[in-house]
Amino acid sequence: MSSAAATRADWTDRILELEVGPVAHGGHCVARSEGRVVFVRHALPGERVLAVVNKDGGGSFCRADAVEVLEPSPWRVPAPCSWARAGGCGGCDFQHADPAAQRSLKSDVLAEQLRRLAGIERRVPVEELPGGALGWRHRVRLAVDDEGRAGLRAHRSHDVLPIADCPLTPPGTLPPVLEHGFDPDTEVEVAVDAHGRVHVGDDGPVVQRAAGREWLLSPGVFWQVHPALPDTLAAVVGEWADAPQGGTAWDLYGGVGLFAAVLAGQVGPDGAVTVVESSRQAVADGRAALADLPQVGWRVGRVERVLGGLGARPDVVVADPPRRGLGRELVDALCGHAPDRVVHVACDPAALARDVALFAERRYRLAELRAFDAFPMTHHFECVALLVRA
Template structure:
């Protein structure tokens, strides 16, 4: 008997669905269900009924869609500030269609759900507003250039370049002069505004001036600094509150960048103490050394944390870790907890990675003792979190 023909792969691409929208999910979309499949829907809000067009479908248990019509609107729905914050539009902003308070509530729910699902913790979460409002905050923007030399922003989950006229989450006037002139096709252009309001295009002219924690940094092109101007001070304040490093004590600042947190720790341990910064970017270390030249208790190590951790010396009183988006991971968490620091402060820009790391710390005898979250990326789904981890016996 001949074999039955294999079923054709399911593909709903370009199909328009009427959906009842469920909860917010990590990644800037909400969850809906249709004919037994999960549909991740952008530009919708929980509880709404929408028409959505399917934008991606690999034929598995889920597909992706974009809301193109709202049949029953959430009470916190608003008109987006940008015409590109829509179906088929820019990939940067996920939540312009919600009030600022609703955006923060949605992000808090995402952090709660990640902690519940990945770390088994039921934790109250409040996402704090930062000064400056939801527009004009993004001090650094990377533009892409299309084949015709027009600079713009990339479409969602695409390499296509949208030839925007401006971006409302960037400071007023920052991008206009760059967008108005043709650029080399296929190039990328970084545009930044420093603390004194000066525009820097691809690192010109001169170093980017930034200030936080009562100090000034002169940053080389490409050296990392938080894009929200209020976030460095907010994070430094939390580290100052939670570190509690004793005078003469030892602190580690892992993935330390230019030493923002090292400056805070150095003030606590004093000249008799020691703060070790580990950072893989040589340029960041050079800029940090210059900015913290008056703090001889700060010791700089250039290299990957994974390679240098075992040679940092005696047990630290406090560790501050600000890893990349993927988090610390099992090997690093085990190595850190093996040296038994009195406290660990974990800074994270991805709530799922943070929750996974917190679960790993729990397996190694550390508990979540504090959590702060900041709306450092308004209009987007991103949220910045800081976690305090203490030994279970503490």
């Protein structure tokens, strides 16, 4: 079959024998068949598998799930959850890989994104966080089906799976919650606080601790899902921000002020830290938590709308944008304020690489980069980058 014919054919439900190639961003590996690219999940580089095509848009690529491993990778291990399989839960991508191998795969992804999108040859290890690969997820959003039963969604689907538990959450967290009924076709958040108490839905406030402080969080207000990540990020951000005594710092997408608390200690009572955050409830919770730090000011609104009115040139900017990253408009605006340093916190390596390339156009070089496996068993990880003005 020619490449053109293969492109036109609908391969949905077709079973392919594939030699699996490198990992790609998004929780799958790359294979090829009859001139087409196949993004295959539940496989590992170097394996030979049988895979069933589950999505084919008729273009140059399709998506498939490995359903039988003919030649396994030495990295392959038994998945700890029965739902981590073809047609199963969409939450986990790499339960079939040894945790050290997962981190190596994520490091490969980061290096590839930096090379392709930013023109930077750099390999950074993805560092393990305390606690292991299971039981780390202290916040999870459950979907509720049309009969009021809570569960997790299937991969790339709105279907709700009738799970009995999830090994990524602390043992004993979910089974009591899953026994209850909820309003049909809704979602419910389950959070474990710093005391180990389980909060369901609007059962708050949720007590969290990091950077030597305590926050009382209203239901739904953002906090990292891995309990070790807030302190880890706060330490790295503090080291690289290095805001001067009496200086000016901006904390963009600042949430409840985790990084602002660190920056406030650096600039001292004669300095100024401005937090910009669009969630009014997060700002209210942050104001309460940092009430003893008068050098911290708060602006409620979208960063792109507020940035122009922040006033004096900052010595340092910390930015923790959503998954899509900053983008050209915001990078240009930030560089126009000429901070000496920008500390960029990112949960998507492709968005980070695009932003790094945009900063380079404005003569900000990538000085430091670290990555953390804050989401074991999934393809996600967290990065912190330091960009320095040339």
